[in-house]
Amino acid sequence: MFTLGRNMHIKALRAFRITMIEGSIAKASEKMHLSQSAISRLISSLEGELKLELFLRSGRRLIPTQQAVAFDREARRILDNLDEIKRIADEIRTAQTQRLRVLAMPRVAPTLVSPTVKIFLALHSDVHLSVDVRTRRDAEQWLLGREYDLGIEPLPINHPDINSEVLLKVRAEAILPLNHPLSDKSEISASDLKDEAMIALLPNLLLRTQMEDFFHS
Incomplete structure (x- = not known):
């Protein structure tokens, strides 16, 4: 996991993230209402802070490196959390502090999580419940970072700081x-x-690994 230094400017992080999404500094400058040279300086300062090469420069084009793709996941998480601050503050002011943050993988989100959320909210309308759907590859990292209160993922989850229990078992067909x-x-x-x-x-998919272990046994 990447960590931000104290001196890193959030604007540089946003400039990087928007450039990744839009695919060019020109479009990022329009989104952020900054000059293209200002966006370039922000990205260069970010590269210097992280000691990473985030983009390959080819004329006016920026080509994201593998390091940029890896860091982009962390940048998104950090900025998502920052965007949550105002809403969290509003909840605290109005004493609506009951929150439940759920992490689910794509395979179980529509069939298991969505119906359960509907039932839960009918019984607990005062709870602000959010569900994020992400790949299992990063599940342990997200849970350890305390971004979520609950994860619904296929076992095994082997990290000692994560408590896990079996909700259900399904048969392979x-x-x-x-x-x-x-x-x-x-x-x-x-x-x-x-x-x-x-x-x-x-x-490298979990189910593929489990099936291989099954046959090898």
């Missing part, structure tokens, strides 16, 4: 052609599939 020799079986074991051709998920 095999999708087979109707005329496949295994299609009449009510249950299929790993040994049944050991010589079968399979369509696999992308490498």
